[in-house]
Amino acid sequence: MKTIQAPRRRRTAAILIGLLSAALTMVFVEFAVRLALPAYDPSGHIRFIDGTATRPLMGPPNTSERQIKNTGDFNVIVRFNKYGLRDDKNLKQSKKGDLFLVGDSFAFGWGVETRNRVSEIIEGLSGRPVFNLSSGGGDFDNYQMLLDYAARMGAARGTAIVVINMETDLANYANRRRPKAKTATTPAKPRKTSFSADFLAFKSRLMENSALYFMITSIVHTNALLNAIAVKAGLIRPNLKAIRGDNVDSGAIRSSAKRMRDLLDKYPGFAVLVPSRANWTGNSREKVRRVHMEFSRELKNQGVRVLDLLDSFNATGEPLSYYFKNDAHWNPRGHRLAGRGIARFLGAADK
Secondary structure, three states, X not given: OHHHHHHHHHHHXXXXXXXXXXXXXXXXXXXXXXXXXXXXXXXXXXXXXXOOOOOOOEOOOOEXXXXXXXXXXXXXXXXEOOOOOOOOOOHHHOOOOOXXXXXXXXXXXXXXXXXXXXXXXXXXXXXXXXXXXXXXXXXXXXXXXXXXXHHHOOOOOOEEEEEXXXXXXXXXXXXXXXXXXXXXXXXXOOOOOHHHHHHHHHHHHHHHHOHHHHHHHHHHHHOXXXXXXXXXXXXXXXXXXXXXXXXXXXXXXXXXXXXXXXXXXXXXXXXXEEOOXXXXXXXXXXXXXXXXXXXXXXXXXXXXXXXXXXXXXXXXXXXXXXXXXXXXXXXXXXXXXXXXXXXXXXXXXXX
């Protein structure tokens, strides 16, 4: 018996020593990456304070954080002011004629420098101060909470510009339980299998906690051969394959339009429609365009002033070039296009 157990114990000990060595090596490499490539350190990456039933989703007050994409699309520093907003203005110094832009990650300026955001473009072209109240996610309920929050902080009653994300904002708002607001980095819940849900959650945790994982995925994303292999293996889902917003029914259209009317009744202004990328790619283009048009008409039927950016993007001939290649948001060119359209609309509305 002894001659049989001894080799087993040695093998077990060797395996344990090997596992421990591998774990220590991973820890060493993890901290080496954090020291050598601080931009990859997730502890310095952008975070938001989740919203509740009474508080909007917003950033940590008085902080500077890095917003970086492992695909290489962007790497910017985001600064939050004392209010937890990405803005350099004092809400108490706002005046009645000022503009208050509110929305999700599009209006927030996901992935772009502050100076290149739609709010700064509008301000430069219109000559009117623009206070950006936007956060990294949320929906119409969160937008109203952001406006309510600004009012509590001393903001004047100016003109609200509500930026509507047609991929994610439409929902049945009536009599629903208000969910906790989530950021634009929160992945959609997989619908196929529990394995895919667990895998996606595991990837998300690694991305939020490991500089080594961020470095490895950055290499894979930016190397054509490795990227192709990962896509074929199902480890990476191409950006344009993950578009949401094609499952909106007529009830959600009516409910969303009424919810927006109620918001703008309290904070007068107008709505801006950010078209879904599914207008130009995928197999649901006709349905997505129909939803877009029906929602625009329903808003107008509800008495809401609407600026529809769909025509502006269509007129360029290359609408998807105004979005990041590997991310759902506008690149700086997209912000300029939207900002010019809103500035023109403001000029026409003021006449």
